[in-house]
Amino acid sequence: MAQAAARRALVRYRVMAYTTAVLLIILVFAGIPLQVWDHNLWIVEVVGTMHGYLYLVYLLVAFDFTRKLRVPVARMLLVLLAGTVPFAAIVAERLLTRRYERELAEGLLSDPADTATPAPAAER
Amino acid sequence: MNEPGKARSRWLSRRAIIAHVALVIWVPGCAIATRWQVGIAVGGNSLGWVYSVMWPTFALFAVVFWWYLIHDDPDSLGSRGLKRMVQDGPPIPEVDGGSAYIAQAEAEDPELAAYNAYLESLSKTAPSSWQRR
Incomplete structure (x- = not known):
């Protein structure tokens, strides 16, 4: 896996993590109180729909990124579920970004084919 | 891939079993949730239609993710696996230039x-x- 591909996966994942996290916080801490006490449904309907569809995108992007980082499967499932728990996606984003930086610093994300393969031997 | 030992480690490793269990719980859960949301939608709450589409999609994603997880190279998993993969590098093919x-x-x-x-x-x-x- 090329380093640039890992970097792109990181950016995609971070954008979607923050987007779903912010929408979910609005939904839970503004939409639901308004629905319960004021019977005002518009935030729940608009933000709920947006969060629902964007969570699908979050799932794809988070799965791709955690697979590139070789995250163990149980933790991968937690990251995917974090998109449905307020603030959990933000915590997951911090932990995964740190993991990415650690793996990058250890040279684990560079493509072995780029560094380990010697140049093709010249024909005599 | 046709060796029996390799197939066993692919389908019955700890990682594979976690993936199987998650799938077996998740997909019927999605079916139940879909029925529930269709009921809400038919009852007149238009938001129910959104989730009636969403839950089957979650189930579909689960199957796709499960398939990917089963087919990941088990030797390269986790930070340690990644380290091993980079250190060993890809096998360099021996090519006779003819x-x-x-x-x-x-x-x-x-x-x-x-x-x-x-x-x-x-x-x-x-x-x-x-x-x-």
């Missing part, structure tokens, strides 16, 4: 041998920027 064949063809055809020698002399005098790497 030198035996070329030598035989040159022995049979002096004209070819002379032409190859001419090409070699050209490549030696070429500026280094022309050569690969």
Whole structure:
């Protein structure tokens, strides 16, 4: 896996993590109180729909990124579920970004084919 | 992939079993949730239609993710696996550039041998920027 591909996966994942996290916080801490006490449904309907569809995108992007980082499967499932728990996606984003930086610093994300393969031997 | 031991580690490793269990719980859960949301939608709450589409999609994603997880190379998982993969590197294929064949063809055809020698002399005098790497 090329380093640039890992970097792109990181950016995609971070954008979607923050987007779903912010929408979910609005939904839970503004939409639901308004629905319960004021019977005002518009935030729940608009933000709920947006969060629902964007969570699908979050799932794809988070799965791709955690697979590139070789995250163990149980933790991968937690990251995917974090998109449905307020603030959990933000915590997951911090932990995964740190993991990415650690793996990058250890040279684990560079493509072995780029560094380990010697140049093709010249024909005599 | 056809070796029985390898198939077992692919389908019955700890990681694979976590993936199987998650799938077996998740997909029927999605089916129940879909029924529930269709009921809400039919009851007149339009938001129910959104989730009636969403839950089957979650189930579909689960199947796709499960398939990917089963087919990941088990030796490269986790930070340790990643380290191992990078240290070992990909196997470098041993390629014979066909030198035996070329030598035989040159022995049979002096004209070819002379032409190859001419090409070699050209490549030696070429500026280094022309050569690969």
